[in-house]
Amino acid sequence: MILEEAKRVIRVEAEALLNLEASIDRTFEKAVEMILNTTGRVVVTGMGKSGLIGQKIASTMASTGTPAFFLHPAEGIHGDLGMIMKGDVVIAISNSGETDEVVRILPIIKRLGATLIAMAGNPNSTLAKSGDIFLDISVKEEACPLGLAPTASTTVTLAMGDAIAVALLVSRGFKAEDFAMFHPGGALGRRLLLKVEDIMHSGEGLPLVGSETLMREALFTITSKGLGITGVTSEDGALVGVITDGDLRRALGQGLDIINLPASALMKKGPKRIRRDELAARALQQMEQYSITSLFVFSDDNATAPVGVVHLHDLLKAGIA
Numbered sequence: 001m002i003l004e005e006a007k008r009v010i011r012v013e014a015e016a017l018l019n020l021e022a023s024i025d026r027t028f029e030k031a032v033e034m035i036l037n038t039t040g041r042v043v044v045t046g047m048g049k050s051g052l053i054g055q056k057i058a059s060t061m062a063s064t065g066t067p068a069f070f071l072h073p074a075e076g077i078h079g080d081l082g083m084i085m086k087g088d089v090v091i092a093i094s095n096s097g098e099t100d101e102v103v104r105i106l107p108i109i110k111r112l113g114a115t116l117i118a119m120a121g122n123p124n125s126t127l128a129k130s131g132d133i134f135l136d137i138s139v140k141e142e143a144c145p146l147g148l149a150p151t152a153s154t155t156v157t158l159a160m161g162d163a164i165a166v167a168l169l170v171s172r173g174f175k176a177e178d179f180a181m182f183h184p185g186g187a188l189g190r191r192l193l194l195k196v197e198d199i200m201h202s203g204e205g206l207p208l209v210g211s212e213t214l215m216r217e218a219l220f221t222i223t224s225k226g227l228g229i230t231g232v233t234s235e236d237g238a239l240v241g242v243i244t245d246g247d248l249r250r251a252l253g254q255g256l257d258i259i260n261l262p263a264s265a266l267m268k269k270g271p272k273r274i275r276r277d278e279l280a281a282r283a284l285q286q287m288e289q290y291s292i293t294s295l296f297v298f299s300d301d302n303a304t305a306p307v308g309v310v311h312l313h314d315l316l317k318a319g320i321a
Contacts, residue, residue: 008143009143009151012141012142012143012151012152013143013151013152013155015140016139016140016152016153016155016156017155017156017159019139019140020137020156020159020160023136024163027133027134027135028135028163028164028167030133031117031133031135031164032164032167032168032171034089034115034117034132034133035066035089035117035164035168036168036171036172038087038088038089038115039087040085040086040087040088040089040114041067041068041069041085041088041089042058042061042066042067042068042069042088042089042090042091043058043068043069043070043071043083043084043088043089043090043091043114044057044058044061044068044069044070044071044090044091044093044161045070045071045072045073045076045090045091045092045093045102045105046073046092046093046094046099046102047072047073047074047094047099047101047102048099048150049150049154050093050094050095050099050150050154050157051070051072051073051093052154053093053154053157053158053161054070054091054093054161055070056158056161057091057093057158057161057162057164057165058070060161060162060165061164061165061168064165064166064168064169064174065168065169065172065174066165066168066169066172069083071083071084071090073092073099073101073102073104073105074101076101076105076108077101077104077105081105081108081109081112084109084112084114085112085113085114086112086113086114087113087114088112088114088115089114089115089116089117090109090114090115090116090117091117091119091161091164092105092106092109092116092117092118092119092127092131093119093120093137093157094119094120094125094127095120095121095122095137095150095153095154095157096120096121096122096125097118097120097121097122097124097125097126097127097128098122098125098126098127099127102127103126103127106126106127106130110130115132116130116131116132116133117131117132117133117134117135118130118131118133118134118135119135119137119157119160120134120135120136120137120138121136121137121138121139121153122138123136123138135160137153137156137157137160138153139152139153139156194279194280194281194318194320195276195277195278195279195280196274196275196276196277196278196279196280196282196283196295196297196308196310197276197277197297197308198280198318199280199310199314199315199317199318200276200297200307200308200309200310200314201225201227201308201309201310201311201314202297202307202308202309205225206225206231206306206307206308206309207221207222207225207227207229207230207231207309208221208230208231208232208233208239208306209221209230209231209232209233209263210232210233210234210235210263211232211233211234211235211240211241211262211263211264211267212262212263212264213232213262213263214259214260214261214262214263215258215259215260215261215262215263215265215266216259216260218230218232218243218263218266219248219259222243222244222245222248227294227309227311228244228245228246228293228294228311229242229243229244229245229293229294229309229311230242230243230263231271231296231306231309232263232264232267233305236304236305237304237305238304238305239271239273239296239304239305239306240264240267240269241263241264241267241268241269241270241271242267242268242271242294242296243263243266243267243268244268244293244294247266247267247268248266251266271296272286272290272292272295272296273295273296273297273298273306274286274295274296274297274298274310275297275298275299275300275301276297276298276299276307276308280310280315280318280320281320283295283310283315283320284312284315284320287312287315293311293312293313294309294310294311294312295309295310296308296309297309297310
């Protein structure tokens with residue numbers, strides 16, 4: 001019984017979405033063009049469940065390059081209509097098209113010089129007839145067996161809003177990097193905005209020893225810097241190798257007396273490198289590719305002296321990994 005009912009609800013809503021797809025025509029295109037050409041913002045309004053869906057639509061638009069916000073129609077009646085300016089595009093949502101709070105603000109929207117996109121389930125309603133453009137969000141039936149709770153209708157409304165937002169995104173040439181700019185605190189923002197130079201260790205925190213430095217001193221550098229690695233440089237400061245704590249364990253496991261050896265005797269040549277202006281996410285990719293935990297950082301591809309080092313732990317702390 002429970003599973004059958006759940007599947008029925010999904011079938012009803014899926015059918016409603018397919019019908020919506022079939023109804024998308026030149027009117028939808030005009031609505032998107034209206035928003036693209038506006039000099040103002042998009043103001044989304046609606047009551048009840050339509051209002052909740054409207055909030056999500058406004059949020060999606062705002063995060064994908066279309067300045068938008070939600071206006072509660074009841075609050076609008078009591079002064080918040082001052083948020084609407086000439087040149088704005090208002091998207092008003094009401095399944096019946098007769099929601100009192102929405103209908104009451106329609107004349108003021110016109111008077112303020114904003115254009116109106118009406119999203120309603122009744123093409124003969126007050127809202128539908130008031131719109132400069134009407135987008136039909138009607139459904140044959142609600143998934144609610146009583147036909148009372150908004151279900152299929154809210155699903156269709158949400159899909160229509162997503163369709164508008166994505167069409168705007170594509171039309172504007174909006175990229176993942178642009179999305180990240182609006183989400184600097186999120187995982188995507190960190191992956192697309194954070195550079196190696198933002199998290200690398202440099203200056204006094206950079207572990208380096210000369211190639212002739214005895215390992216007793218190199219050991220101190222490895223432990224004191226706390227990164228489990230040191231770079232080995234030539235006389236002119238060029239990075240010629242690296243020594244990790246793993247290299248030390250392997251050498252000790254072979255019974256080598258490493259204390260009095262020069263760093264050049266234990267170092268691995270040809271260390272992996274990365275530019276300081278590359279994304280931190282790229283550093284993670286290289287570490288995974290070569291199964292390493294650190295990368296020395298250079299100012300450009302031709303530089304020989306490192307300016308920093310980035311460790312896997314730095315990427316983890318920054319939320320990249």
